Amino acid sequence: MNLFEEIKKISEKITELLKTDDFFTEIEPQELRDAVKSYPLRGGKRLRPALTLWACGLLEGDTEKAIYAAAASEVYHNWTLVHDDIIDNDDMRRGKPSTHKELSTFAKKKYKLNETQAGKYGVSFAILAGDLQQSWAINLILKTAGLGIPENVVRSICNDMVQDLSVKLISGEAIDVAFSYKGVDEISYKEVEHMLYLKTGALLNFCVIAGAKIALKTTNNEHEKIKKLTEFTTHLGIAFQLRDDWLGIFGDAEKLGKPIGSDISSAKPTLLMLETLKRSDAESKQILISLLGKDKISERELETVKKIMKKSGSEEFISSKIAELKISADKALTSFPDNDYKKIFLDINKYLATRDY
């Protein structure tokens, strides 16, 4: 199996399933129904449903039986994006207007509203769209029972989603929101690592847990294979995040499709930046602090930041950390059979740790 062909195939399958699902037929009004479908049908990487299907396949389960759980992983991810985009005032998502923006544009036209009124309408409807998507994700999990997976296994996956995952992911988002009210120098590396584990790692873990439970027909979260799989996704998740930090400074704007340095102008407490601040002398630290939150970062300022990161050793530290995490993730898979799915897990791990975009 080729990684990118496989992802493309999964993406098409998930899109088809979501497009024809019976969940939203009765949603009113039309613009709310459209909003509920919007992100899920935009595509995106489909990394999360892929992890669910591959985990099932790796454990020699029938991946067809994990298809609803895979779709649920994607829809769950999407409701968190809809609400995050409101919270972060993000106007774009996957190259299109974010849900609250789409809805405010709709309202402006339909009700002839001014900017403020339309903005309020957009946020109100987007809150409700995300709420519906959370319900939809759970509805998709429950549909797994129709594929012959034992009821208690389905309930166990459903509970993993609403208890373990929701508590972690939403706590992570809240901690991240709270960070934006603090100075970058008041936040520790450990705190950010913990936040990232909650906000993004917990969902990656859920994805493989769901696939594995379906393959093994187990309700046991302490199952040795499940432990190994979440060890894999935990390492992969942090490596993914560190690579993101790295690309945000040392990446290529054209390949990334977004300007370099936005992490600096948004004063984002990335692990790379926190490590740099910790390792820098008073003068360099002063320069960095003065740039964090600055409206526009010039080419020259970016070069200064790069130089400080290289000199302090933080760039090297983060790069070797990514390499180590990649190796640790690979190692977590040692005890699994050498099948096609294992190869694809190793491929995705390698790709995420070394990607240029």
Added chain:
Amino acid sequence: MNLFEEIKKISEKITELLKTDDFFTEIEPQELRDAVKSYPLRGGKRLRPALTLWACGLLEGDTEKAIYAAAASEVYHNWTLVHDDIIDNDDMRRGKPSTHKELSTFAKKKYKLNETQAGKYGVSFAILAGDLQQSWAINLILKTAGLGIPENVVRSICNDMVQDLSVKLISGEAIDVAFSYKGVDEISYKEVEHMLYLKTGALLNFCVIAGAKIALKTTNNEHEKIKKLTEFTTHLGIAFQLRDDWLGIFGDAEKLGKPIGSDISSAKPTLLMLETLKRSDAESKQILISLLGKDKISERELETVKKIMKKSGSEEFISSKIAELKISADKALTSFPDNDYKKIFLDINKYLATRDY
């Protein structure tokens, strides 16, 4: 069983269960955890959990086995209130600051924020608190399996919540939001009745369905007894709403604990107002339209409205509609055994249709 003693007993039981539940132990930060518990532990009428327990009792089920489903009905109701209060900019709920207000006051102190920043923080955290409460409600339903209720029945109740209930209730809220962008004279009686059925009726129906399914150990939503019970709650729900409209004009401010006429100043399209507009001559209609949305309604203006409502016959129409609905609701219970729970259903129906507050 005395209605009010019974409600008090249920309220204490639900509060105790929610207070000691294991759902929120790991929620971070502390202020988010507090926000998730805030409304559920404030008390309120506890009408919804009571309906779940009574429906179970009426069908001679063990009400102890419906206790998690009852708590879920309450928590589900609460997440919708938290998000509604954001959408409607409501600062108060059950005599205390609403969740987003509580959180913004917290942030103002902790992070020394100005009004706008603190408001944004409050809304962001309240969105997340409501999200967590939706997950909590489902987690409570799933806990019913631990009481020996068959897995497929638990799944069926869970699906009633996330598919049927969420789609209806959230659609109802969205339609209500859309109403506020229209003039009262652009909205029909039928449209409002439909909105109210979705926004409040669907949850009352869910409450009795959940209790009945636990008593009958059935997954069948078409079960004759379940049909009769939702017929009861559908009538009761509309009567409740009409009584609310009536009290909002003809009620006593002191007994109600809120000023009379606020439905007029907020230009709320109540069924009473829509019926009045339909029945009024051009002159009266003109007067009503000029008052709708007016900042403050004087004693004299309120008297004018009352006079128009009496003269047009709309007051009588609504009052007799409430009486009819009460009778229809009672009738829906005819085929049930004459036990203590039937008496309490008849009592709550009578109380809601004739209450002064």
